[in-house]
Each structure stands twice: as C-alpha cells, then as structure tokens.
Amino acid sequence: MFFLMLALPILLIALSGQPTIWSLPHLRTTYDRGATDRRESEHFQQQNRLSTEKERASQDPELRGEVDKYQQADRNGGEAVQHPENVDLHRTWYQYWDNPQPAEHCFSYGRREYTATLRNVPFFADWTEACKKTKVEIRGIVIEKPSYCEIKWPFGGVIGHWIVDSGEAACLPYWGSFTDKGCTAKGSRLRRIQSRLWNIQSGEDWMKMCTTAPAVVKGVNFAKPTTCDDRGFWGIYGIWEVEDLKC
Helix, strand or coil: CHHHHHHHHHHHHHHHCCCCHHHCHHHHHHHHHHHHHHHHHHHHHHHHHHHHHHHHCCCCHHHHHHHHHHHHHHHCCCCCCCCHHHHHHHHCCCCEECCCEEEEEEEECCEEEEEEEEECCCCCCCHHHHHHHCCEEECCEEECCCCEEEEECCCCEEEEEEEEECCCHHHCCEECCCEEEEECCCCCCEEEEEEEEECCCCCCCHHHHHCCCCEEECCEEECCCCEEEECHHHCEEEEEEEECCCC
C-alpha cells in the first residue's frame, strides 16, 4: 500500500501531460549528443583501420582495389559495393600474417622454412580455409598459400609454414671434384662416381643436404645422388651410378 501511494502522484503527472524528469529537453540533448559521439568514434576507428589496411596492401594491386571498394562503400553510407570477382579477397581482407620468421637451419638444399601466425581470424571461422586463402610476402615474393597449415584450436592460433627456395648461400653447399670409382660390377653397365659435398654450415643436417643436392655427372643431370656416404671427419660423399655400356 505504501508503494502504491508513492507511485500514484507520478502516474497522475504522467497522465496530465506535464513534463517529467525523463522528458526534460536537456536530458534528450545529452542522450543525442552521446549517440552522435559514439557514431563519430566508430567512423574514426573505421577510417584508421582502412588507412592501416591500405598501407599494408600498397604492394598488392588486388588488395589495393579491395581497399578502394571499402572506401567507396563508406562514402555510400556503409552499403557494400558488389564485386563478385573479389569475393575471396573480401573473406580474407582483415586477416593477415605477422612477420614470417626463418628457421635456424636449412630445410634442404637451397631451401629454408618460414613460419608466421595468422592474425584477426574470427574465433568460429574455418581456420584451415582462412590459412589457405591468405597470401604472404617472403623475401620480396608474394606466395599464394602456405606449404601447410598448423591449427592450434582453440587458443593457439593458426601457424603457416612455407618451404621457400631461398637461394641463400648458407643453404647452397657444393660438390668437389668427381672421382671415377670404376664399374659397380662386371656386366652391370653402371659406373660409380663420387664427390665430397663442401661448405655445409655448422649445425646443418649433412645427410639431408647431401640427399637433396643436385649435380651434373658425366653430362647427366641428377636431382640428387644415388646414395650418400657419411664418413665422419672426412665429410659426406655423394655417390652416383651412371649408365656406361663399357661396364
């Protein structure tokens, strides 16, 4: 009953059309100003985001066109501009790789592995698809997709792995002189040639470097030796069996 008596005067004032505290002009003005400030803040954040993305995309003509599309959409009041050919780019627009990091050692002859974390991936997105769709630039070359993706759901993120033909001297050991070791066996029609692999950097995997190092032996191109022989202190040797009708 007590609360009913308190509420009755307020109800009568409302029914009479008299102004209440909720209808005072200055309160409406304050509310409107707050809404305007929020809209301006959101617009400012959007412009900053577009500016950042445009700088990131400055080296990629396709992404630069996508930035222009978003700016046009903003000028149109936020209505999306339809570009069917850019649908895939639109899906990956806000995703980007952080700075790719090279592995300490070579992956194989002439190749090094790089890794990077994919940023701005929505929690419930298809992380594998996002990884495959996002380009990266390594050593000045734009690479369409990683060699493979490592998904550490839910909180470990997305790690991209790229096996890059780096052309670094550290990953390019070379063969020494080639020595003819004679026929592998009588009637085999195969001749054995060997050579030591030089300039393998400290900490590198000798066998991996040897088994992936190409060579030209007696005019024949080999992607790798027939076998490799690790002789410890004396180094690692590549061995090729080359066709020879004299054997």
